[in-house]
Amino acid sequence: MAEGTVPLTIRIRRFNPEAGPDPWWDEFTVRMEPSDRVLDALHEVKWRHDGTLALRRSCAHGICGSDAMLINGTNALACKVLVKQVAPKVTVEPIRGLPVLKDLIVDMEPFFKGYEKMLPYLINDQDPGDRERRQSPEQREAFDDTTKCILCAACTTSCPIYWSDDAYVGPAAIVNAHRFIFDSRDEGARQRLDVLGEKSGVFRCRTTFNCTEACPRDIKVTKAIQEVKRAIMFDRL
């Protein structure tokens, strides 16, 4: 257990359309336990220094996906980075590629639209009967990694293609397509691969691996994208 607090200077990129059209930088110094999260430090700022600071958060332990932000230039969840990893100074900005609405809050609608384009639900019109469909542990393992996605957008907003190309669905959408395409129970692969084979689809990916590095759930995002590409090229499904 860590004893005693340490100073942490937080530089935050601010934006408030009610205050003016331009973003600005603010700096706060707070005292935190080294084992505290960066989220705790942002709360300390909001609760005791500047109540106007806006951010999203909920679970505070990396499972709800609310608090993806750019922390020292890398996408991460503020609740999964500890003060001792960044002290004495940390820079926090909103994730890139989505319109900033206020401070660290971005417009998530385009992100969820890309997700919905993938038909993210099991497609299988056959009557399964009144018991479970069978699936072997090996078949289950084939898509295990991509079931971990929490839709935090850390991967998608770390992708340089996504920043520059509005039409590209982005890594998170492909991860979620992968989750169904490689599920032995699903029969919608053709429909999804048609969407992914379009110009805005999976072949926009240039394999920069930013997404894999950004994923707070350690999903091998680039590998999943490559598997989807191969599925389209070799029509394996």
Place this chain on the structure above:
Amino acid sequence: MTVEHTYDAVVVGAGGAGLRAAIEASGQVRTAVISKLYPTRSHTGAAQGGMCAALGNVEEDSPEWHTFDTVKGGDYLVDQPAAEIMCREAVDAVIELEHWGLPFNRTPDGKIDQRRFGGHTRNHGEAPVKRACYAADRTGHMILQTLYQQCIKRDVRFFNEFCVVDMLVDGDRAAGVVAYELATGELHVFRSKAVLFATGGYGKMFKVSSNAHTLTGDGPAVCYRAGIPLQDMEFFQFHPTGIYKMGILISEAVRGEGGILLNGEGERFMERYAPTIKDLAPRDMVSRAIYQEVKEGRGVDGKDYVYLDVRHLDPEVIETKIPDVTEFARIYLGVEPTTEPVPIQPTAHYAMGGIPTDTDGRVVTGENERVIEGLYAAGECACVSVHGANRLGTNSLLDIMVFGKRGGRHMAEYAAGAAQPAVETGAEKAAAGDLQRLLSASGSENVADIRDRLQDTMFDLAGVVRTAQGLEKLQQELGALRERYGKAVVGDKGRMYNTDVMEAWELGALLDCADTLVAAALARDESRGGHFRDDHPLRDDASWLKHSLAYRQDGGVRLEYKPVKMGPYVPMERKY
């Protein structure tokens, strides 16, 4: 400016219960789901270990055994007919999720795999049974994702980042809700024939909690202010294995897979408290055992924590069956569970109490359970009561699936045949006034300071162990906090994403829930399930085999009681 909407049915909250209700209702009647978060941020996603159902895929099992365990686990305060429904419908609920694509772990022959969980036993307590269906240690995440996916497929209408702050009534009927839109600061009036609350728990009234920041009892508070009682509020579950100081949940699945608890002397102390099922005793008992060990000086290094130990487990089991919680220990404690024991302490986890409902999710009031037309509740914010005085692990995921579905179905049937209630113009005025008061207050108090104090004192005096003296002190403290709350200043005066005013409003909801919890806990001078009174350590069925109902009354809380619905199981001493 106020925006008006008209729906047949409105669901408040988009966790498991709300989404399951929405799936049921959306194809039948015009349905809207209002959530203060994006649906996938809901705390159902944090549930880890599993969802119990007597599938019998791995070992012999029966819904009747599950019902018995649920009743005994709840220390006989469970309404037995409700538990019977839940455990019977559990099997279909799991199969339904599988058909919707939930990626359960599998047995070698491709069936849904099952594992052990606390308090779930074979043949009325003989030995632990493998009943929990699971997807690694992210079962809740997979349930939330699967339900949201089904909502996308059905084109369910969501209003995301809208916080419901008031309820509308037409005489004795529910008539809709008022919601605050975070993005714009505007109030929206949703006129609706039926309203279902599914807002989750209120664990953020405690300092050490597994709950999300957003779990502030909004639904219960809104109902309470509208004159509806809150049931069994004194029963709050402290999960034994929270990460020390932070409260982050370490799933019971860890013990289900063979993990054990050790005190500061390296002793497996649960052998003394529950000789038959040991570390897999129900949560209330394990939390009290930890409290006792610490009190008697057997915490680690004399401090207020003990160890959860998995060093003896096959690393393969750790990596494939409990990977996420293993990672939590690595990230937040810097502890490597394969070689070091993990420091844990009880963490405020789950509200057994809440908005009283029948088994169709209809909100009922009073001793005679009068139905409030058009008003429904499901999930943690509701009290059916299937958890009684202590919920068994995995039964919350089951509860949201079974009663979310039943509530949604009844709501849709009701709304299909009902006329649109009358809502007067200006129905949002009360809520607007409340928010305006918070925004324009010019006192000297800080919302975070008041909340900190609430959390500290609630955890100390209304936690695992309680006394009359402590609860009386706490009542005074709550009075003082309410006074300070009246002078609290909100720093953000703007309209867009004013999460500052939102947090201030949420604190008001927490204070209301805390009032009812403490009043009911003080009155109940016995010990039962999650409510342990050090000054009355025994269960007292003659006086207290009854549900509490807490009503708001000028200057405080008024308590009434109603009988427990019994069934085949006669209360007996709770030994494991």
